[in-house]
Amino acid sequence: MPEQTKSAISVKNLTKKFSHNFVAVDNISFEVEAGSIFAFLGPNGAGKTTTIKMLTTLVHPTSGSISINGMDPVQRPHDVRQSFGIVFQDPSLDDELTAYENMFFHAGLYGVPRADTPAKIEDMMKFVELWDRKDDLVKTFSGGMKRRLEIARGLLHTPAILFLDEPTTGLDPQTRNYIWTYIKKLNEERGLTVFFTTHYMEEAERSAQRVAVIDHGKIIASDTPAAIVAASGTANLEDAFIKLTGRAIREQEAGGLDQLRNMAQRWGRR
Amino acid sequence: MQSKIFYPIYILWLRQIKRYFRSKSRIIGGLAQPIVFLVALGFGFGSIFASAGQGNYIQFLSPGIIAMSIMFTAVFSGIELIWDRQFGFLKETMVAPVGRMTIMFGRTLGGATTATIQGVIVFLLTLIIGFRPDIAAVLWGLLFMLGIGLVFTALGTAIASTMEDMQGFGLIINLVNMPLFFLSGALFPLTTAPAFIRWIAFFNPLTYGVDGLRAAFTGVSQYNIGVDALVVAGVIVIFVSLGAWLFSRVEV
Numbered sequence: 001m002p003e004q005t006k007s008a009i010s011v012k013n014l015t016k017k018f019s020h021n022f023v024a025v026d027n028i029s030f031e032v033e034a035g036s037i038f039a040f041l042g043p044n045g046a047g048k049t050t051t052i053k054m055l056t057t058l059v060h061p062t063s064g065s066i067s068i069n070g071m072d073p074v075q076r077p078h079d080v081r082q083s084f085g086i087v088f089q090d091p092s093l094d095d096e097l098t099a100y101e102n103m104f105f106h107a108g109l110y111g112v113p114r115a116d117t118p119a120k121i122e123d124m125m126k127f128v129e130l131w132d133r134k135d136d137l138v139k140t141f142s143g144g145m146k147r148r149l150e151i152a153r154g155l156l157h158t159p160a161i162l163f164l165d166e167p168t169t170g171l172d173p174q175t176r177n178y179i180w181t182y183i184k185k186l187n188e189e190r191g192l193t194v195f196f197t198t199h200y201m202e203e204a205e206r207s208a209q210r211v212a213v214i215d216h217g218k219i220i221a222s223d224t225p226a227a228i229v230a231a232s233g234t235a236n237l238e239d240a241f242i243k244l245t246g247r248a249i250r251e252q253e254a255g256g257l258d259q260l261r262n263m264a265q266r267w268g269r270r
Numbered sequence: 271m272q273s274k275i276f277y278p279i280y281i282l283w284l285r286q287i288k289r290y291f292r293s294k295s296r297i298i299g300g301l302a303q304p305i306v307f308l309v310a311l312g313f314g315f316g317s318i319f320a321s322a323g324q325g326n327y328i329q330f331l332s333p334g335i336i337a338m339s340i341m342f343t344a345v346f347s348g349i350e351l352i353w354d355r356q357f358g359f360l361k362e363t364m365v366a367p368v369g370r371m372t373i374m375f376g377r378t379l380g381g382a383t384t385a386t387i388q389g390v391i392v393f394l395l396t397l398i399i400g401f402r403p404d405i406a407a408v409l410w411g412l413l414f415m416l417g418i419g420l421v422f423t424a425l426g427t428a429i430a431s432t433m434e435d436m437q438g439f440g441l442i443i444n445l446v447n448m449p450l451f452f453l454s455g456a457l458f459p460l461t462t463a464p465a466f467i468r469w470i471a472f473f474n475p476l477t478y479g480v481d482g483l484r485a486a487f488t489g490v491s492q493y494n495i496g497v498d499a500l501v502v503a504g505v506i507v508i509f510v511s512l513g514a515w516l517f518s519r520v521e522v
Contacts, residue, residue: 056365058522078367092362096289105359108281109366114272137292153362 007067008034008161008193009055014064016050024050026217027064032210034160037187037194039208039225041201041241044250047217048197049089052165055195056086069160082110085154086163091146095139099130099149102138103156110157124152128182144175151182155192162186164196168203176200180207201238205229211237215245278368279376285359286347286380290387297388304339304392308332308399311457324459330490332393332401333483334456340389340418341476345447347381348426348513352433361522370518378427378510382419389415403487410486410495417502418479424509431516456480460492475505 009032016025025047032038042048053059055066057077066073069083093102103121112120125131128148138146147167154162164183168176184207186192198204204211205225212222221228221244225237232240290297312328319327354360363373393411397403403411429442453467454476460468471477482498485491491498 058364078369081365081367086365088361090357090361092357092359094285094289094359096292097285101285101288105281105285106362106366109278109363109368111272111274111277111367 006034007031008036008069009038009195010067011051011055012065014051014054014066015062016047016054016059017062023217025054025061025214028214028217028219029064030212030219030222032161032193032195034193035187035191036209037183037207038196039204039211040195040197040214041204041211042197042214043245046215046245046250048214049165051214052086052163052195052197056084056163057081082157083159084161084163085157085159087147087150087154087165087167089165089169091150093138093146093150093153096137098135098137099125099141100134102149103153106153106156112157120156124156125149128152144171144178147171147175147179148182151179155186159192161193161195164194166197166199168198168200176203183207201236201241205237213241213244220244275369275372278366278372279379282363282373282376283380283383286377286384290384297391300339300343300388301391301395303342304335305395307335307338308396312399328396328400329402329488330459330484331457332396332399332403333487334454334480336389336392336396336415337418337454337476337480337483338451338456339392340385340415341422341451341479342447343388344381344385344419344422345426345429345442347384348378348423348428349430349439349442350381351377351427351430351517352436352439355430355520355522356435364522371514374427374510374514374517378420378423378513381423381426382416385419385423386412386415389419401487404489407486407489411483414479414482414486414498414502417482417499417506418476420506421475421479421502421509424506424513428509428513428516431513431520450474450476454480455492475502475509478502478505 009030011031012029014025014028015023017023028047028051040048040051050059054061055068055073057073057080060074068080071080071083073080094105097105100121103125104117107117107121122131125134128151130145130149130152133141133145138149141149151162151164151167162183167183168179171179180203183194187194196208208225210223211225211228213220213228221231223231229235229237229240232243234240234243308328308331312331316327319325319330324330351360390412425446429446453470454474455471456476460471460477463471478493478498478501481491481493482495482502485493485495485498
């Protein structure tokens with residue numbers, strides 16, 4: 001790792017404009033210290049997912065600079081991809097494959113040496129307590145099990161950063177608690193940098209060392225959870241968040257993805 | 271040292287193969303249509319075909335039906351990209367340190383292989399129904415099957431790359447698959463067809479796939495088997511390039 005910075009993620013004046021001059025992300029800057037847990041919060045449509053897509057090489061920024069583990073995602077996409085793991089908002093597992101096969105294919109795509117692959121898969125699957133289900137098709141898994149498998153898969157190529165886009169949405173409190181136990185353990189034992197988004201403010205308050213709040217494409221607060229709560233003169237992060245971003249409910253137009261989601265539900269995911 | 275290009279291609283290919291053999295319902299469902307066509311048309315029109323002096327209709331029709339089943343399986347596996355794109359594996363592959371071209375090639379090879387397997391199953395069924403091919407030419411036949419598979423998996427991928435959701439799926443089947451199949455010489459000899467049908471068929475890549483398959487298996491064909499092979503190879507290059515280009519523009 002280049003030692004010029006202790007930042008795992010460094011973002012400067014980052015902007016993303018889409019067609020029709022819609023500015024999804026508007027001149028944001030922030031740093032994520034290596035080995036820390038960072039929460040990226042904001043209402044729906046605030047620019048969270050666009051930011052994550054830029055950080056993870058899926059979308060090119062309009063202007064500004066990004067450094068992931070000291071590398072530019074636009075210049076060196078493959079090196080950057082090799083250096084992070086990601087759990088998407090929507091499941092990205094192959095339901096028709098077994099848990100083990102999902103892991104095996106991930107290892108293949110990330111160039112994990114074949115000789116090391118079985119041991120690594122076993123290690124990660126034992127870590128998320130899914131080893132006894134390794135030969136079951138993923139479609140038989142519950143939402144929480146899929147999430148755990150995705151976390152295990154995201155870590156298979158030993159990345160330095162793990163991105164989690166709403167990792168606990170739709171899970172019951174038990175499973176959420178379970179997942180956060182894993183994430184914290186990874187952070188503490190393996191020094192993993194964690195960048196996550198969530199709508200559960202208490203998760204950010206409890207787990208993150210630093211929090212950034214984004215709204216209408218701009219970062220409106222960036223500090224420790226305690227400092228944000230103190231500055232807003234509220235009792236907890238949830239109230240501080242509401243105070244910062246307002247009470248209005250953000251309506252998102254149902255795009256193709258939402259329609260597809262509905263269809264997938266109706267068809268029982270094939 | 272495992273290759274950074276070929277190993278991921280193999281991985282993506284293997285995934286398609288595993289999925290194919292696991293979805294028994296799709297394999298069997300995919301056989302229903304060719305069987306209906308073979309039985310209903312093959313036996314229904316057999317006597318008319320023979321009395322028109324064209325010979326044994328099963329012998330004529332079987333390569334066409336094999337080609338059809340390959341085309342349908344191939345287009346479908348290309349179109350599956352839409353599902354993968356929003357929900358499944360595609361996002362996972364897009365953030366992997368693997369080039370878009372590699373992903374496209376792996377998927378296309380996998381789709382074409384499964385389509386070829388489907389074609390071989392239909393081929394075995396035609397043998398039961400009464401098709402008597404020249405077994406010495408089976409290798410040529412397999413090459414044409416794989417060629418048809420590559421052409422139409424790439425076409426399906428190209429179409430899927432431009433589509434946001436599955437709404438247009440029925441449209442594709444009706445607007446692309448059906449005309450390509452019916453106007454390809456799969457069902458009737460083009461030599462005796464009206465001029466405008468011959469013209470459409472002339473620009474239809476499936477025509478050359480069917481013709482090549484028929485040439486390989488029965489020795490009877492409209493064009494020389496070498497011409498068929500050249501055209502199919504050319505169309506593979508064009509469609510794979512088109513698919514790769516459109517796929518490189520896909521955003522997730």
